[in-house]
Amino acid sequence: MLTSLKRTIGLGWQNMVRDGGIAVANIFIMMIPILLVSSIFLLKDISRYMIDALQAKADISVYFNENTTEDDILKVKQDITSIPQVNEVKYISKDQALLDFTERHKDSATLMESLSQVNGNPFLASLNIKAMGMSDYDQVASFLGQEQYKAMVNKVNYSEKKSVIEKIFFLTAGVSKTGLILAAILGFVSVLVTFNTIRMAILNRREEIAIQRLVGASHWFIRGQFFVEGLIFGLLAAIFCFLISSGISWYANSSLEALMPGLNLWNNYMAGIGTMFLLQFATGTILGTISSMIATTRYLKV
Protein backbone atom coordinates (compact mmCIF):
# COMPACT_ATOMS: atom_id res chain seq x y z
CA MET A 1 0.00 0.00 0.00
CA LEU A 2 2.74 2.44 1.04
CA THR A 3 4.92 1.34 -1.89
CA SER A 4 2.00 1.80 -4.27
CA LEU A 5 1.35 5.27 -2.86
CA LYS A 6 5.02 6.17 -3.13
CA ARG A 7 5.07 4.96 -6.74
CA THR A 8 1.91 6.85 -7.64
CA ILE A 9 3.35 10.07 -6.21
CA GLY A 10 6.66 9.43 -7.98
CA LEU A 11 4.96 8.80 -11.33
CA GLY A 12 2.72 11.87 -10.92
CA TRP A 13 5.72 14.07 -10.19
CA GLN A 14 7.71 12.54 -13.05
CA ASN A 15 4.86 13.10 -15.55
CA MET A 16 4.56 16.71 -14.46
CA VAL A 17 8.27 17.43 -14.74
CA ARG A 18 8.59 15.72 -18.14
CA ASP A 19 5.58 17.55 -19.57
CA GLY A 20 6.98 20.89 -18.40
CA GLY A 21 5.26 23.11 -20.98
CA ILE A 22 1.81 21.73 -20.28
CA ALA A 23 2.49 21.88 -16.54
CA VAL A 24 3.36 25.60 -16.74
CA ALA A 25 0.22 26.28 -18.82
CA ASN A 26 -1.93 24.38 -16.33
CA ILE A 27 -0.44 26.22 -13.35
CA PHE A 28 -1.04 29.60 -15.00
CA ILE A 29 -4.63 28.73 -15.88
CA MET A 30 -5.26 27.49 -12.35
CA MET A 31 -3.99 30.78 -10.99
CA ILE A 32 -7.01 32.56 -12.54
CA PRO A 33 -9.68 31.15 -10.19
CA ILE A 34 -7.31 31.32 -7.21
CA LEU A 35 -6.54 34.98 -7.88
CA LEU A 36 -10.23 35.63 -8.32
CA VAL A 37 -10.99 34.14 -4.92
CA SER A 38 -8.09 36.12 -3.46
CA SER A 39 -9.31 39.36 -5.02
CA ILE A 40 -12.77 38.83 -3.54
CA PHE A 41 -11.02 38.46 -0.17
CA LEU A 42 -8.94 41.61 -0.74
CA LEU A 43 -11.74 43.69 -2.24
CA LYS A 44 -14.02 42.76 0.63
CA ASP A 45 -12.32 45.38 2.86
CA ILE A 46 -12.33 48.02 0.15
CA SER A 47 -16.00 47.50 -0.73
CA ARG A 48 -16.92 47.45 2.97
CA TYR A 49 -15.10 50.75 3.37
CA MET A 50 -16.93 52.21 0.37
CA ILE A 51 -20.32 50.95 1.55
CA ASP A 52 -19.70 52.31 5.05
CA ALA A 53 -18.62 55.66 3.62
CA LEU A 54 -21.75 55.86 1.49
CA GLN A 55 -24.07 54.74 4.26
CA ALA A 56 -22.49 57.26 6.61
CA LYS A 57 -23.89 59.94 4.34
CA ALA A 58 -27.43 58.71 4.96
CA ASP A 59 -28.92 60.45 7.98
CA ILE A 60 -31.84 62.59 9.11
CA SER A 61 -31.84 65.64 11.37
CA VAL A 62 -34.45 66.79 13.80
CA TYR A 63 -34.42 70.54 14.57
CA PHE A 64 -35.74 71.87 17.86
CA ASN A 65 -37.64 75.08 18.55
CA GLU A 66 -35.72 78.02 20.03
CA ASN A 67 -37.40 77.61 23.42
CA THR A 68 -36.46 73.94 23.85
CA THR A 69 -33.86 73.51 26.57
CA GLU A 70 -30.71 71.47 26.12
CA ASP A 71 -31.88 69.10 28.85
CA ASP A 72 -35.08 68.38 26.92
CA ILE A 73 -33.13 67.78 23.74
CA LEU A 74 -30.76 65.41 25.52
CA LYS A 75 -33.80 63.61 26.95
CA VAL A 76 -35.14 63.18 23.37
CA LYS A 77 -31.68 61.99 22.34
CA GLN A 78 -31.82 59.36 25.05
CA ASP A 79 -35.30 58.26 23.89
CA ILE A 80 -34.14 57.94 20.29
CA THR A 81 -30.96 56.08 21.25
CA SER A 82 -33.12 53.45 22.97
CA ILE A 83 -34.71 52.54 19.60
CA PRO A 84 -32.88 49.33 18.53
CA GLN A 85 -32.81 50.33 14.83
CA VAL A 86 -30.90 53.53 15.60
CA ASN A 87 -27.18 53.35 15.09
CA GLU A 88 -25.97 56.75 16.22
CA VAL A 89 -27.46 60.00 17.55
CA LYS A 90 -25.39 63.18 17.66
CA TYR A 91 -26.41 66.37 19.40
CA ILE A 92 -25.51 69.58 17.62
CA SER A 93 -26.08 72.68 19.73
CA LYS A 94 -26.96 76.08 18.26
CA ASP A 95 -23.40 77.30 18.84
CA GLN A 96 -21.90 74.18 17.31
CA ALA A 97 -24.16 74.52 14.24
CA LEU A 98 -23.01 78.12 13.77
CA LEU A 99 -19.38 77.11 14.22
CA ASP A 100 -19.75 74.29 11.69
CA PHE A 101 -21.41 76.61 9.17
CA THR A 102 -18.75 79.27 9.56
CA GLU A 103 -15.98 76.73 9.21
CA ARG A 104 -17.59 75.13 6.14
CA HIS A 105 -18.27 78.38 4.31
CA LYS A 106 -15.42 80.56 5.49
CA ASP A 107 -14.31 81.04 1.87
CA SER A 108 -17.70 82.24 0.69
CA ALA A 109 -17.83 85.98 1.24
CA THR A 110 -21.51 86.24 0.28
CA LEU A 111 -22.61 83.68 2.83
CA MET A 112 -20.43 85.18 5.53
CA GLU A 113 -21.82 88.63 4.81
CA SER A 114 -25.39 87.34 4.91
CA LEU A 115 -24.69 85.70 8.25
CA SER A 116 -23.29 88.90 9.72
CA GLN A 117 -26.44 90.76 8.70
CA VAL A 118 -28.63 88.37 10.70
CA ASN A 119 -28.85 89.32 14.35
CA GLY A 120 -27.48 86.61 16.62
CA ASN A 121 -27.36 82.87 15.84
CA PRO A 122 -29.98 81.87 13.26
CA PHE A 123 -29.33 78.15 13.65
CA LEU A 124 -31.44 75.71 15.63
CA ALA A 125 -30.17 72.96 17.92
CA SER A 126 -30.57 69.56 16.30
CA LEU A 127 -30.08 65.85 16.63
CA ASN A 128 -28.37 64.04 13.76
CA ILE A 129 -29.63 60.45 13.53
CA LYS A 130 -28.14 57.49 11.67
CA ALA A 131 -30.26 54.36 11.48
CA MET A 132 -29.22 50.80 10.74
CA GLY A 133 -31.09 50.40 7.45
CA MET A 134 -33.14 52.30 4.94
CA SER A 135 -36.54 51.21 6.28
CA ASP A 136 -35.52 52.21 9.82
CA TYR A 137 -35.57 55.94 9.01
CA ASP A 138 -39.32 55.73 8.48
CA GLN A 139 -39.69 54.35 11.99
CA VAL A 140 -37.49 57.09 13.49
CA ALA A 141 -39.52 59.78 11.69
CA SER A 142 -42.78 58.29 13.02
CA PHE A 143 -41.26 58.15 16.52
CA LEU A 144 -40.47 61.86 16.38
CA GLY A 145 -43.99 62.61 15.17
CA GLN A 146 -45.44 61.54 18.53
CA GLU A 147 -47.56 64.03 20.49
CA GLN A 148 -45.05 64.41 23.34
CA TYR A 149 -42.38 65.78 20.98
CA LYS A 150 -44.60 68.03 18.85
CA ALA A 151 -44.10 71.11 21.05
CA MET A 152 -40.30 70.75 20.92
CA VAL A 153 -39.71 69.71 17.35
CA ASN A 154 -39.49 72.41 14.74
CA LYS A 155 -38.73 70.24 11.74
CA VAL A 156 -37.63 66.69 10.73
CA ASN A 157 -35.91 66.70 7.35
CA TYR A 158 -36.87 63.09 6.56
CA SER A 159 -39.21 63.85 3.64
CA GLU A 160 -36.52 66.00 1.98
CA LYS A 161 -33.81 63.40 2.49
CA LYS A 162 -35.93 60.31 1.85
CA SER A 163 -35.09 60.01 -1.85
CA VAL A 164 -31.35 60.56 -1.19
CA ILE A 165 -31.35 57.92 1.58
CA GLU A 166 -33.18 55.48 -0.67
CA LYS A 167 -30.66 56.08 -3.45
CA ILE A 168 -27.70 55.50 -1.10
CA PHE A 169 -29.09 52.23 0.22
CA PHE A 170 -30.08 51.10 -3.26
CA LEU A 171 -26.53 51.86 -4.44
CA THR A 172 -24.80 50.07 -1.56
CA ALA A 173 -27.09 47.03 -1.87
CA GLY A 174 -26.34 47.09 -5.60
CA VAL A 175 -22.59 47.15 -4.96
CA SER A 176 -22.81 44.08 -2.71
CA LYS A 177 -25.22 42.22 -5.02
CA THR A 178 -23.30 43.05 -8.22
CA GLY A 179 -20.05 42.04 -6.53
CA LEU A 180 -21.54 38.69 -5.55
CA ILE A 181 -23.08 38.03 -8.99
CA LEU A 182 -19.87 39.09 -10.74
CA ALA A 183 -17.78 36.89 -8.47
CA ALA A 184 -20.13 33.94 -9.06
CA ILE A 185 -20.02 34.36 -12.87
CA LEU A 186 -16.25 34.87 -12.97
CA GLY A 187 -15.77 31.98 -10.57
CA PHE A 188 -17.89 29.70 -12.72
CA VAL A 189 -16.10 30.75 -15.92
CA SER A 190 -12.65 30.34 -14.41
CA VAL A 191 -13.53 26.90 -13.01
CA LEU A 192 -14.80 25.93 -16.46
CA VAL A 193 -11.62 27.23 -18.13
CA THR A 194 -9.41 25.39 -15.64
CA PHE A 195 -11.37 22.18 -15.99
CA ASN A 196 -11.18 22.34 -19.78
CA THR A 197 -7.47 23.13 -19.79
CA ILE A 198 -6.73 20.12 -17.61
CA ARG A 199 -9.11 18.03 -19.75
CA MET A 200 -7.22 19.08 -22.90
CA ALA A 201 -3.91 18.22 -21.24
CA ILE A 202 -5.24 14.79 -20.31
CA LEU A 203 -6.75 14.34 -23.77
CA ASN A 204 -3.19 14.62 -25.09
CA ARG A 205 -2.30 11.68 -22.91
CA ARG A 206 -5.28 9.43 -23.65
CA GLU A 207 -3.02 7.10 -25.65
CA GLU A 208 -0.73 6.87 -22.63
CA ILE A 209 -3.69 6.06 -20.37
CA ALA A 210 -4.81 3.35 -22.82
CA ILE A 211 -1.33 1.78 -22.78
CA GLN A 212 -1.25 1.80 -19.00
CA ARG A 213 -4.66 0.07 -18.96
CA LEU A 214 -3.45 -2.55 -21.46
CA VAL A 215 -0.51 -3.55 -19.31
CA GLY A 216 -2.89 -4.13 -16.42
CA ALA A 217 -2.66 -0.93 -14.39
CA SER A 218 -5.73 -0.45 -12.24
CA HIS A 219 -7.95 2.63 -12.53
CA TRP A 220 -6.63 3.98 -9.26
CA PHE A 221 -2.99 3.42 -10.16
CA ILE A 222 -3.50 5.56 -13.29
CA ARG A 223 -5.89 8.03 -11.69
CA GLY A 224 -3.53 8.44 -8.77
CA GLN A 225 -0.80 9.83 -11.03
CA PHE A 226 -3.14 12.45 -12.46
CA PHE A 227 -4.49 13.16 -8.98
CA VAL A 228 -0.94 13.84 -7.76
CA GLU A 229 -0.25 15.99 -10.83
CA GLY A 230 -3.43 18.00 -10.24
CA LEU A 231 -2.53 18.39 -6.58
CA ILE A 232 0.95 19.68 -7.42
CA PHE A 233 -0.49 22.08 -10.04
CA GLY A 234 -2.94 23.39 -7.45
CA LEU A 235 -0.28 23.71 -4.77
CA LEU A 236 2.17 25.56 -6.99
CA ALA A 237 -0.58 27.81 -8.34
CA ALA A 238 -1.68 28.56 -4.74
CA ILE A 239 1.89 29.43 -3.70
CA PHE A 240 2.35 31.79 -6.68
CA CYS A 241 -1.03 33.40 -6.00
CA PHE A 242 -0.14 33.83 -2.32
CA LEU A 243 3.05 35.65 -3.28
CA ILE A 244 1.20 37.80 -5.82
CA SER A 245 -1.64 38.75 -3.45
CA SER A 246 0.85 39.53 -0.65
CA GLY A 247 2.83 41.72 -3.05
CA ILE A 248 -0.28 43.56 -4.26
CA SER A 249 -1.52 44.19 -0.70
CA TRP A 250 1.85 45.57 0.33
CA TYR A 251 2.38 47.65 -2.79
CA ALA A 252 -1.15 49.08 -3.05
CA ASN A 253 -1.45 49.85 0.65
CA SER A 254 0.00 53.37 0.70
CA SER A 255 -1.87 54.49 -2.45
CA LEU A 256 -5.16 53.14 -1.12
CA GLU A 257 -4.62 54.69 2.27
CA ALA A 258 -4.20 58.09 0.60
CA LEU A 259 -7.45 57.54 -1.33
CA MET A 260 -9.42 55.99 1.50
CA PRO A 261 -8.25 57.35 4.87
CA GLY A 262 -8.57 54.81 7.63
CA LEU A 263 -8.29 51.80 5.35
CA ASN A 264 -5.12 49.78 5.90
CA LEU A 265 -5.14 46.99 3.34
CA TRP A 266 -1.81 45.50 4.44
CA ASN A 267 -2.85 45.30 8.10
CA ASN A 268 -6.18 43.74 7.14
CA TYR A 269 -4.36 41.30 4.86
CA MET A 270 -1.91 40.33 7.57
CA ALA A 271 -4.77 39.84 10.03
CA GLY A 272 -6.38 37.31 7.68
CA ILE A 273 -3.23 35.88 6.12
CA GLY A 274 -3.93 32.37 7.41
CA THR A 275 -7.46 32.37 6.03
CA MET A 276 -6.16 33.76 2.74
CA PHE A 277 -3.54 31.03 2.37
CA LEU A 278 -6.04 28.32 3.30
CA LEU A 279 -8.53 29.74 0.82
CA GLN A 280 -5.94 29.76 -1.98
CA PHE A 281 -4.60 26.34 -1.03
CA ALA A 282 -8.11 24.84 -0.90
CA THR A 283 -9.20 26.42 -4.20
CA GLY A 284 -6.04 25.23 -5.95
CA THR A 285 -5.95 21.69 -4.65
CA ILE A 286 -9.69 21.03 -4.91
CA LEU A 287 -9.84 22.41 -8.43
CA GLY A 288 -6.68 20.59 -9.54
CA THR A 289 -7.56 17.20 -8.14
CA ILE A 290 -11.25 17.19 -9.03
CA SER A 291 -10.63 18.40 -12.60
CA SER A 292 -7.96 15.72 -13.09
CA MET A 293 -10.12 12.98 -11.67
CA ILE A 294 -13.15 13.87 -13.80
CA ALA A 295 -11.09 14.31 -16.95
CA THR A 296 -9.24 11.00 -16.47
CA THR A 297 -12.41 8.96 -15.98
CA ARG A 298 -13.38 9.36 -19.63
CA TYR A 299 -10.20 7.75 -20.93
CA LEU A 300 -10.07 4.88 -18.46
CA LYS A 301 -12.76 2.94 -20.30
CA VAL A 302 -10.28 0.70 -22.15
Added chain:
Amino acid sequence: MLPKSFQACQRKFGPVRYIKKASMIRFNNITKVYQVKAAGHKRVVALDGISFGVEKGEFVSVVGRSGAGKTTLFKLLLMEEKPTGGSVLYKNENIYKFKPKNINNLRRNVGAVFQDYKLLPNMTVTENIAYVMKVIGSSDAEIRRDIPKILEIVELEDRAQNFPAELSGGEAQRAAIARALIHRPEVVLADEPTGNLDPYHTLDILKLFLKINEMGTTVILASHNREIINKLKKRVVTLDQGKIVRDEAKGRFSL
Protein backbone atom coordinates in the same frame (compact mmCIF):
# COMPACT_ATOMS: atom_id res chain seq x y z
CA MET B 1 -17.09 -36.51 -33.57
CA LEU B 2 -15.32 -38.12 -30.61
CA PRO B 3 -11.61 -38.94 -30.82
CA LYS B 4 -10.80 -42.51 -32.00
CA SER B 5 -9.06 -43.40 -28.73
CA PHE B 6 -12.17 -42.39 -26.82
CA GLN B 7 -14.40 -44.44 -29.13
CA ALA B 8 -12.18 -47.47 -28.44
CA CYS B 9 -12.55 -46.86 -24.70
CA GLN B 10 -16.32 -46.80 -25.01
CA ARG B 11 -16.34 -50.10 -26.88
CA LYS B 12 -14.23 -51.68 -24.16
CA PHE B 13 -15.77 -50.16 -21.00
CA GLY B 14 -19.29 -49.13 -22.05
CA PRO B 15 -20.73 -45.56 -21.92
CA VAL B 16 -18.17 -43.18 -20.47
CA ARG B 17 -18.66 -39.38 -20.16
CA TYR B 18 -16.35 -37.53 -22.50
CA ILE B 19 -14.79 -34.48 -20.90
CA LYS B 20 -13.14 -32.33 -23.46
CA LYS B 21 -9.80 -30.95 -22.26
CA ALA B 22 -10.26 -27.27 -21.44
CA SER B 23 -8.15 -24.84 -23.42
CA MET B 24 -6.27 -22.06 -21.66
CA ILE B 25 -7.67 -19.63 -24.20
CA ARG B 26 -10.70 -20.36 -26.35
CA PHE B 27 -12.25 -18.20 -29.07
CA ASN B 28 -15.88 -19.30 -29.50
CA ASN B 29 -17.55 -18.33 -32.75
CA ILE B 30 -16.01 -14.87 -32.58
CA THR B 31 -17.30 -12.24 -34.96
CA LYS B 32 -16.10 -8.68 -35.13
CA VAL B 33 -17.70 -6.16 -37.44
CA TYR B 34 -16.48 -2.56 -37.72
CA GLN B 35 -18.70 0.26 -38.91
CA VAL B 36 -16.38 2.50 -40.91
CA LYS B 37 -17.73 6.05 -40.50
CA ALA B 38 -15.41 7.51 -43.13
CA ALA B 39 -16.89 5.10 -45.70
CA GLY B 40 -20.50 5.99 -44.93
CA HIS B 41 -20.90 3.50 -42.07
CA LYS B 42 -19.78 0.65 -44.27
CA ARG B 43 -19.63 -2.70 -42.47
CA VAL B 44 -16.21 -4.32 -42.45
CA VAL B 45 -16.11 -7.88 -41.17
CA ALA B 46 -12.73 -8.35 -39.45
CA LEU B 47 -13.49 -11.75 -37.92
CA ASP B 48 -16.25 -14.06 -39.10
CA GLY B 49 -17.25 -16.83 -36.71
CA ILE B 50 -13.78 -17.87 -35.59
CA SER B 51 -13.39 -20.77 -33.12
CA PHE B 52 -10.16 -22.26 -31.86
CA GLY B 53 -8.42 -23.01 -28.58
CA VAL B 54 -4.89 -22.61 -27.30
CA GLU B 55 -3.60 -25.08 -24.70
CA LYS B 56 -1.40 -24.12 -21.79
CA GLY B 57 2.23 -24.11 -22.87
CA GLU B 58 1.37 -24.20 -26.55
CA PHE B 59 3.15 -22.14 -29.23
CA VAL B 60 0.67 -20.98 -31.85
CA SER B 61 1.40 -18.84 -34.88
CA VAL B 62 -1.51 -16.92 -36.33
CA VAL B 63 -0.73 -16.08 -39.93
CA GLY B 64 -2.50 -14.28 -42.69
CA ARG B 65 -2.31 -11.35 -45.04
CA SER B 66 -2.68 -7.78 -43.77
CA GLY B 67 -6.30 -7.25 -42.74
CA ALA B 68 -6.90 -10.95 -42.19
CA GLY B 69 -7.92 -10.26 -38.56
CA LYS B 70 -4.76 -11.18 -36.60
CA THR B 71 -4.50 -7.90 -34.71
CA THR B 72 -8.26 -7.83 -34.05
CA LEU B 73 -7.96 -11.28 -32.48
CA PHE B 74 -5.30 -9.98 -30.09
CA LYS B 75 -7.31 -6.85 -29.31
CA LEU B 76 -10.25 -9.03 -28.34
CA LEU B 77 -8.14 -11.16 -26.05
CA LEU B 78 -6.73 -8.06 -24.32
CA MET B 79 -10.26 -6.64 -24.09
CA GLU B 80 -9.11 -3.61 -26.00
CA GLU B 81 -12.27 -4.16 -28.04
CA LYS B 82 -15.48 -6.14 -27.65
CA PRO B 83 -16.60 -8.76 -30.17
CA THR B 84 -19.79 -8.29 -32.19
CA GLY B 85 -20.64 -11.91 -31.44
CA GLY B 86 -19.22 -14.96 -29.67
CA SER B 87 -17.07 -15.19 -26.58
CA VAL B 88 -13.44 -15.48 -25.51
CA LEU B 89 -12.71 -17.85 -22.65
CA TYR B 90 -9.60 -17.55 -20.49
CA LYS B 91 -9.20 -20.54 -18.20
CA ASN B 92 -12.84 -21.45 -18.96
CA GLU B 93 -14.22 -18.05 -18.00
CA ASN B 94 -15.81 -15.61 -20.41
CA ILE B 95 -13.52 -12.60 -20.22
CA TYR B 96 -16.32 -10.24 -21.25
CA LYS B 97 -18.11 -11.05 -18.01
CA PHE B 98 -15.03 -10.18 -15.96
CA LYS B 99 -15.16 -7.56 -13.23
CA PRO B 100 -12.64 -4.68 -13.60
CA LYS B 101 -10.25 -6.30 -11.12
CA ASN B 102 -10.23 -9.53 -13.15
CA ILE B 103 -9.64 -7.57 -16.36
CA ASN B 104 -6.53 -6.06 -14.77
CA ASN B 105 -5.40 -9.53 -13.67
CA LEU B 106 -5.95 -10.94 -17.17
CA ARG B 107 -3.86 -8.16 -18.70
CA ARG B 108 -1.13 -8.71 -16.09
CA ASN B 109 -1.09 -12.43 -17.01
CA VAL B 110 -0.70 -11.60 -20.67
CA GLY B 111 2.53 -10.06 -21.90
CA ALA B 112 1.69 -8.22 -25.10
CA VAL B 113 4.02 -7.07 -27.84
CA PHE B 114 2.10 -4.60 -29.96
CA GLN B 115 2.68 -3.97 -33.62
CA ASP B 116 2.99 -0.22 -32.87
CA TYR B 117 5.04 -0.96 -29.70
CA LYS B 118 2.80 1.12 -27.42
CA LEU B 119 5.68 2.35 -25.28
CA LEU B 120 4.91 5.16 -22.84
CA PRO B 121 6.40 8.24 -24.55
CA ASN B 122 7.36 10.12 -21.38
CA MET B 123 9.28 7.22 -19.91
CA THR B 124 12.71 5.83 -20.71
CA VAL B 125 13.17 2.22 -21.80
CA THR B 126 14.00 1.23 -18.22
CA GLU B 127 10.99 3.10 -16.85
CA ASN B 128 8.69 1.52 -19.44
CA ILE B 129 9.77 -1.93 -18.35
CA ALA B 130 9.71 -0.99 -14.67
CA TYR B 131 6.16 0.36 -15.06
CA VAL B 132 4.79 -3.16 -15.69
CA MET B 133 6.68 -4.46 -12.67
CA LYS B 134 5.27 -1.64 -10.54
CA VAL B 135 1.77 -2.48 -11.78
CA ILE B 136 2.11 -6.10 -10.66
CA GLY B 137 3.56 -4.98 -7.34
CA SER B 138 7.20 -6.09 -7.73
CA SER B 139 9.56 -4.71 -5.13
CA ASP B 140 12.18 -2.08 -5.96
CA ALA B 141 14.87 -4.71 -5.39
CA GLU B 142 13.25 -7.04 -7.95
CA ILE B 143 12.98 -4.18 -10.42
CA ARG B 144 16.67 -3.33 -9.97
CA ARG B 145 17.63 -6.99 -10.29
CA ASP B 146 15.50 -8.03 -13.31
CA ILE B 147 15.65 -5.04 -15.63
CA PRO B 148 19.38 -5.20 -16.44
CA LYS B 149 18.94 -8.93 -17.23
CA ILE B 150 16.12 -8.42 -19.71
CA LEU B 151 17.90 -5.43 -21.26
CA GLU B 152 20.92 -7.65 -21.78
CA ILE B 153 18.77 -10.34 -23.40
CA VAL B 154 17.23 -7.88 -25.87
CA GLU B 155 20.58 -6.08 -26.24
CA LEU B 156 19.33 -2.68 -25.17
CA GLU B 157 21.69 -2.01 -22.25
CA ASP B 158 23.10 1.09 -23.92
CA ARG B 159 19.59 2.40 -24.66
CA ALA B 160 18.27 1.96 -21.13
CA GLN B 161 17.93 5.69 -20.44
CA ASN B 162 16.61 6.67 -23.84
CA PHE B 163 13.03 7.73 -24.51
CA PRO B 164 10.96 5.85 -27.15
CA ALA B 165 11.24 8.79 -29.57
CA GLU B 166 15.02 8.34 -29.50
CA LEU B 167 14.90 4.66 -30.50
CA SER B 168 14.93 3.08 -33.94
CA GLY B 169 12.00 0.84 -34.94
CA GLY B 170 13.96 -2.29 -34.08
CA GLU B 171 15.07 -0.93 -30.71
CA ALA B 172 11.53 0.12 -29.82
CA GLN B 173 10.32 -3.35 -30.76
CA ARG B 174 12.95 -4.99 -28.56
CA ALA B 175 12.00 -2.62 -25.70
CA ALA B 176 8.35 -3.66 -26.16
CA ILE B 177 9.39 -7.33 -26.08
CA ALA B 178 11.39 -6.75 -22.89
CA ARG B 179 8.37 -5.09 -21.30
CA ALA B 180 6.12 -7.99 -22.32
CA LEU B 181 8.43 -10.64 -20.89
CA ILE B 182 9.77 -8.97 -17.73
CA HIS B 183 7.04 -10.21 -15.40
CA ARG B 184 7.08 -13.80 -16.73
CA PRO B 185 3.44 -13.77 -17.91
CA GLU B 186 1.40 -16.95 -18.44
CA VAL B 187 0.69 -15.96 -22.03
CA VAL B 188 2.72 -13.91 -24.46
CA LEU B 189 0.85 -12.26 -27.32
CA ALA B 190 3.19 -10.99 -29.97
CA ASP B 191 1.78 -9.07 -32.90
CA GLU B 192 4.42 -8.94 -35.66
CA PRO B 193 7.23 -8.88 -33.08
CA THR B 194 9.96 -9.15 -35.66
CA GLY B 195 8.45 -6.77 -38.20
CA ASN B 196 11.12 -4.11 -37.67
CA LEU B 197 14.03 -6.33 -36.73
CA ASP B 198 17.06 -7.20 -38.82
CA PRO B 199 17.65 -10.93 -39.54
CA TYR B 200 20.20 -11.16 -36.72
CA HIS B 201 17.82 -9.83 -34.07
CA THR B 202 14.83 -11.67 -35.60
CA LEU B 203 16.53 -14.99 -34.99
CA ASP B 204 17.50 -14.04 -31.46
CA ILE B 205 13.98 -12.92 -30.57
CA LEU B 206 12.49 -16.09 -32.04
CA LYS B 207 14.91 -18.14 -29.96
CA LEU B 208 13.83 -16.15 -26.93
CA PHE B 209 10.15 -16.87 -27.60
CA LEU B 210 10.91 -20.58 -28.07
CA LYS B 211 12.89 -20.61 -24.84
CA ILE B 212 10.17 -19.01 -22.75
CA ASN B 213 7.69 -21.41 -24.38
CA GLU B 214 9.86 -24.37 -23.33
CA MET B 215 9.69 -22.98 -19.80
CA GLY B 216 5.89 -23.29 -19.92
CA THR B 217 4.72 -19.93 -21.20
CA THR B 218 1.97 -20.00 -23.80
CA VAL B 219 2.98 -18.03 -26.87
CA ILE B 220 0.64 -16.71 -29.56
CA LEU B 221 2.51 -15.06 -32.38
CA ALA B 222 0.98 -13.14 -35.25
CA SER B 223 3.13 -12.75 -38.30
CA HIS B 224 3.11 -12.62 -42.04
CA ASN B 225 6.79 -13.56 -42.25
CA ARG B 226 6.80 -16.86 -44.14
CA GLU B 227 10.44 -17.62 -43.29
CA ILE B 228 10.13 -17.43 -39.54
CA ILE B 229 6.84 -19.33 -39.39
CA ASN B 230 8.26 -22.19 -41.40
CA LYS B 231 11.40 -22.21 -39.25
CA LEU B 232 9.38 -22.55 -36.03
CA LYS B 233 7.69 -25.86 -36.93
CA LYS B 234 4.86 -25.15 -34.49
CA ARG B 235 1.08 -25.04 -34.78
CA VAL B 236 -0.10 -22.55 -37.41
CA VAL B 237 -3.59 -21.05 -37.60
CA THR B 238 -4.11 -19.41 -40.96
CA LEU B 239 -6.64 -16.58 -41.27
CA ASP B 240 -8.03 -15.24 -44.49
CA GLN B 241 -10.72 -12.55 -44.71
CA GLY B 242 -11.65 -13.05 -41.07
CA LYS B 243 -12.02 -16.84 -41.28
CA ILE B 244 -9.78 -19.74 -40.29
CA VAL B 245 -8.74 -21.47 -43.47
CA ARG B 246 -6.22 -23.87 -41.93
CA ASP B 247 -5.24 -25.01 -38.43
CA GLU B 248 -2.29 -27.43 -38.52
CA ALA B 249 0.11 -28.76 -35.91
CA LYS B 250 3.69 -28.22 -37.15
CA GLY B 251 2.15 -26.23 -39.94
CA ARG B 252 3.68 -24.06 -42.60
CA PHE B 253 2.91 -20.65 -43.98
CA SER B 254 0.92 -21.54 -47.05
CA LEU B 255 -1.07 -18.61 -48.36
